[in-house]
Amino acid sequence: MRFDVVTLFPEMFEAARLGVTGKALDTGKASLKLWNPRDYTDDTHRTVDDRPYGGGPGMVMMVEPLKAALQEAKAAAPGSRVIYLTPQGQRFDQMAAREMAARDGMILLAGRYEGIDERLVDCCVDEEWSIGDYVLSGGELAAMVIMDAVTRLLPGVLGHEDSAQQDSYMNGLLDFPQYTRPDALEGREVPDVLLSGNHAAIGKWRLKQALGRTWLRRPDLLEQRELSEEEQRLLEEFIRTHQG
Numbered sequence: 001m002r003f004d005v006v007t008l009f010p011e012m013f014e015a016a017r018l019g020v021t022g023k024a025l026d027t028g029k030a031s032l033k034l035w036n037p038r039d040y041t042d043d044t045h046r047t048v049d050d051r052p053y054g055g056g057p058g059m060v061m062m063v064e065p066l067k068a069a070l071q072e073a074k075a076a077a078p079g080s081r082v083i084y085l086t087p088q089g090q091r092f093d094q095m096a097a098r099e100m101a102a103r104d105g106m107i108l109l110a111g112r113y114e115g116i117d118e119r120l121v122d123c124c125v126d127e128e129w130s131i132g133d134y135v136l137s138g139g140e141l142a143a144m145v146i147m148d149a150v151t152r153l154l155p156g157v158l159g160h161e162d163s164a165q166q167d168s169y170m171n172g173l174l175d176f177p178q179y180t181r182p183d184a185l186e187g188r189e190v191p192d193v194l195l196s197g198n199h200a201a202i203g204k205w206r207l208k209q210a211l212g213r214t215w216l217r218r219p220d221l222l223e224q225r226e227l228s229e230e231e232q233r234l235l236e237e238f239i240r241t242h243q244g
């Protein structure tokens with residue numbers, strides 16, 4: 001997976017070199033190259049933004065430096081589509097992460113200020129994506145969210161292969177509760193089943209908890225998900241005990 005990012009703040013992406021994403025970069029499962037539009041200016045002030053036509057607050061990123069940076073990135077990553085991070089984009093979710101993880105790479109365009117000149121979107125952007133209905137001061141954090149969600153799905157990146165599969169949203173349910181040592185803490189105990197070593201019972205308990213939590217917190221997710229006979233029974237059991 002090749003990530004190319006067009007950004008005025010390449011230093012922000014040092015964060016991607018930590019943790020699971022850092023390991024993916026170190027082992028070559030992913031690569032990251034940063035392209036700064038400021039390096040593609042030709043004036044002494046290295047100008048990348050200007051005032052908006054039609055007036056209004058703030059500044060807009062100019063086409064030429066962005067286009068020049070994008071063209072270099074495209075030459076270096078010919079098969080990669082250009083993704084612009086923006087609240088106007090389609091909503092990113094786990095399904096989109098799975099689809100993107102199958103690609104060879106992507107070029108992520110992170111804007112700043114009030115946004116980018118629309119003619120850059122028209123000429124050079126293939127897809128617009130949003131990580132949620134809120135405004136950020138730049139597209140960089142949205143780009144890193146997508147990079148993280150995609151990288152952890154790449155084969156061999158997560159220590160335990162099926163832990164990505166177990167993740168909430170991978171099977172359309174929220175995650176079951178997790179516990180680790182000590183087994184008793186200020187009178188709060190770890191559920192006995194988890195200490196039993198009975199893996200069938202543990203699996204059933206976890207599925208029941210995932211179903212129950214989804215029912216309690218995100219009933220909308222349940223509506224979109226077919227339940228098997230066993231899942232339906234486990235959920236009904238959860239609801240009965242939940243209602244006391």
Ligand SMILES: NC(=O)c1ccc(N[C@@H]2CC[C@@H](O)C2)nc1
Nearest residue numbers: 085086111115130131132136138
């Ligand atoms: N919700 C999101 O994914 C998102 C993406 C980008 C963003 N802000 C940038 C700054 C200027 C313009 O390029 C857009 N805010 C929110």
